[in-house]
Amino acid sequence: GVLFQGNTGSLFKKYGKYSKKMLKKLLKKDYIDFMATDTHHSVKLNLKRVKRKLKRYISKKRVDELLITNFDKVINNEDI
Numbered sequence: 001g002v003l004f005q006g007n008t009g010s011l012f013k014k015y016g017k018y019s020k021k022m023l024k025k026l027l028k029k030d031y032i033d034f035m036a037t038d039t040h041h042s043v044k045l046n047l048k049r050v051k052r053k054l055k056r057y058i059s060k061k062r063v064d065e066l067l068i069t070n071f072d073k074v075i076n077n078e079d080i
Contacts, residue, residue: 003034003074004026005036006026006035006066007036008045009038011050011054027057028057033080050067054067
């Protein structure tokens with residue numbers, strides 16, 4: 001019953017090497033349900049850059065789930 005969000009800043013070492021390493025492990029184990037920003041600061045999100053980076057670790061289908069499909073499922077009260 002728990003859903004996990006990965007922070008896009010971790011993909012680019014915004015929070016250090018360890019956070020990027022841990023995010024990669026969690027992505028490869030399929031433990032992440034969403035990828036988004038933490039929105040604590042005003043950040044321009046380059047979605048194309050995020051998608052390219054994620055595709056290094058997971059499939060295109062999975063990238064789309066993490067960035068689009070799963071958000072829609074939550075809004076529509078569907079299982080993920």
